[in-house]
Amino acid sequence: MEIGSRRKPSRRPLPLFEEWRAVARRLRRAKHVAVFLDFDGTLAPRRRKPDQVRLKTATRRVLAQLAQDPRVTVKIISGRTLADLKKLADVPGVECLGLHGQEVDSERSSKLAASPILERARRQLAARLSGLSGIWIENKGPVFVVHYRGAPAAEVREAARAVEAVAAAFQPDLRMMPGSKIWEMLPGNFKNKGDAVKEALSRLPAATLPIYAGDDTTDEDAFKVLTKGITVKIGAGGFTAARYYLPRPEGVRVFLDRLQEELDSASPRTALAARSPAASEPVKESAAPRRSANAR
Ligand SMILES: [Mg+2]
Numbered sequence: 001m002e003i004g005s006r007r008k009p010s011r012r013p014l015p016l017f018e019e020w021r022a023v024a025r026r027l028r029r030a031k032h033v034a035v036f037l038d039f040d041g042t043l044a045p046r047r048r049k050p051d052q053v054r055l056k057t058a059t060r061r062v063l064a065q066l067a068q069d070p071r072v073t074v075k076i077i078s079g080r081t082l083a084d085l086k087k088l089a090d091v092p093g094v095e096c097l098g099l100h101g102q103e104v105d106s107e108r109s110s111k112l113a114a115s116p117i118l119e120r121a122r123r124q125l126a127a128r129l130s131g132l133s134g135i136w137i138e139n140k141g142p143v144f145v146v147h148y149r150g151a152p153a154a155e156v157r158e159a160a161r162a163v164e165a166v167a168a169a170f171q172p173d174l175r176m177m178p179g180s181k182i183w184e185m186l187p188g189n190f191k192n193k194g195d196a197v198k199e200a201l202s203r204l205p206a207a208t209l210p211i212y213a214g215d216d217t218t219d220e221d222a223f224k225v226l227t228k229g230i231t232v233k234i235g236a237g238g239f240t241a242a243r244y245y246l247p248r249p250e251g252v253r254v255f256l257d258r259l260q261e262e263l264d265s266a267s268p269r270t271a272l273a274a275r276s277p278a279a280s281e282p283v284k285e286s287a288a289p290r291r292s293a294n295a296r
Pocket of ligand 1: 038040041214215216
C-alpha cells in the first residue's frame, strides 16, 4: 500500500463559475435536485484542529433555505461521527450522514461500536507513534484517525511507515484511507461516500439531478459514481474525478446561493412564498483559482 498515492485524472476539472451557464441550464430543467456536501474543507474552512471548525451563519441560512424547497434534498456527508457532525451542522431539513455515510439518522439508536480488531490496531499504532509530538490519534469509536497537520516532515515520514505497517498487518479487516493531513483507519467492510450517495439516490425520484461538493480523497469515491451529476472539487490542483472545481471553500456558499437563485427563477411563485428577502441579495464571484497544489 502506498500512502498518498494518486490516480491519473481522466480530464481536468473546469472552473465552476466560468461554466455556470451550462450548470444553470441543467438546474432549471431538473425536477428534483439532491445536494450532497462534505463538511470540513467544503462547507466550512479547515482549522488546525477539527474542533475549531465552525459553519458560518450565511452558509447555515442558505442550506436551510434550500432544504425548505420541495424540489431539493440536502445531505451533509462527512468523515466525522454523526453526533459530532450534528453538533456543527444541525440545520433544519438537512440530513447529516456520519463516518462517510456509514452512520445515518435512522440508525441513531444503534450506535456503532469499535471492533476489537480496530482497537488492537489503534493500540499498536499509538505505541509506535508515542514519541512523535506532532502526530496525534483521534478515536472516533468505530474508526480512528491519525492526524499529522503541522507536524515536522521527519515525523510525518516515520508516522507514514508505522501507519502502512499496521494497515498491512490488519488487512482485510482494516482499511486505510488517506485524507487531508490524515490517515483514517476504518473497518474493511465500511461504506465509502460513493456507496452512501448511490444508496441515497436510490430512494429519490429517478430523474433527480445529483450535485456533490467535496475537497478530499474520500470525496473522490462519490465523484466517480456521479458521472452524470454536477460534481465539484473544492481546492485547485491535485487530481480529481470531479467535473468542476472551486478554488476555496468560501466559494461553496456562493455556489449554494446561485443554486437557489436558479431554482427560484425556474419556479418563481414557489420561490416567493418560500424565501426570505435576504436570500435574493446579489452574490459576488469568489477569488481567482490558486494554482498551488497545496491549496489547503
Ligand atoms: Mg472534507
